[in-house]
Amino acid sequence: DSNAGEKRAAGEAAAGMVRDGMVLGLGTGSTVAWTIKKIGEMVEEGMEVLGVPTSYQAQELAIAAGIPLTSLDQDPVLDLAIDGADEIAKDLTAIKGGGAAHAREKVVAASARWFVIVADSSKYVDSLSHPVPVEVLPIAGRLASRRIEELGGSPQIRQAKMKDGPVITDNGNFVIDADFGRIEDPGGLAARLSEIPGVVEHGIFENVNELVVVIDGAVKTFRRE
Ligand code: DER
Numbered sequence: 001d002s003n004a005g006e007k008r009a010a011g012e013a014a015a016g017m018v019r020d021g022m023v024l025g026l027g028t029g030s031t032v033a034w035t036i037k038k039i040g041e042m043v044e045e046g047m048e049v050l051g052v053p054t055s056y057q058a059q060e061l062a063i064a065a066g067i068p069l070t071s072l073d074q075d076p077v078l079d080l081a082i083d084g085a086d087e088i089a090k091d092l093t094a095i096k097g098g099g100a101a102h103a104r105e106k107v108v109a110a111s112a113r114w115f116v117i118v119a120d121s122s123k124y125v126d127s128l129s130h131p132v133p134v135e136v137l138p139i140a141g142r143l144a145s146r147r148i149e150e151l152g153g154s155p156q157i158r159q160a161k162m163k164d165g166p167v168i169t170d171n172g173n174f175v176i177d178a179d180f181g182r183i184e185d186p187g188g189l190a191a192r193l194s195e196i197p198g199v200v201e202h203g204i205f206e207n208v209n210e211l212v213v214v215i216d217g218a219v220k221t222f223r224r225e
Pocket of ligand 1: 027028029030031032083084085086095096097098099100101102105
């Protein structure tokens with residue numbers, strides 16, 4: 001489908017931002033998978049980089065691509081983190097977590113000097129309205145659901161497809177998909193969600209520096225003013 005072509009074009013374009021010697025944050029999902037693959041080809045041609053994966057999926061892809069791995073303990077400050085998104089608005093506020101990896105993704109993104117999102121055109125919107133993934137301690141599932149309802153959201157504990165019962169994140173937690181409809185004040189909602197006891201991390205990302213997105217078949221980049 002056209003999205004696959006756009007995902008590949010955006011993902012590979014972002015790989016062009018990688019320079020020899022960089023320590024990278026490697027994101028999760030099918031769009032940034034193209035970035036990881038492209039970086040692997042650059043490594044094969046002699047480029048020297050290190051990567052911190054944001055999930056088991058990213059780790060497996062990076063290993064298969066031949067990208068040497070490191071950790072935030074060994075390399076606490078990254079040069080560049082590249083990741084996908086479920087939705088990103090024109091002001092570069094994003095919703096992430098479709099892959100249930102947003103807790104580690106946010107830590108890696110916050111550890112990087114420059115944070116880039118790669119997306120196909122379907123993700124690029126005027127204002128955010130995608131359900132917000134919220135990673136919660138299993139014990140907090142009901143409490144967080146109630147608090148999300150009090151905030152005007154409609155919570156659903158994310159059920160697994162290839163496993164009975166709920167999705168379990170790489171950190172051993174549940175994910176609640178909180179549908180708030182159109183989100184007028186992402187910053188305010190982010191603060192409210194962070195205050196809920198048992199919430200490990202929500203998927204509202206406000207620190208994106210640059211977006212690489214395909215629009216009408218062309219790769220465009222937007223930087224946060
Ligand atoms: O889970 C995430 O945040 C991923 O980046 C995800 O939202 C994007 O996945 P996709 O590139 O496969 O659409």
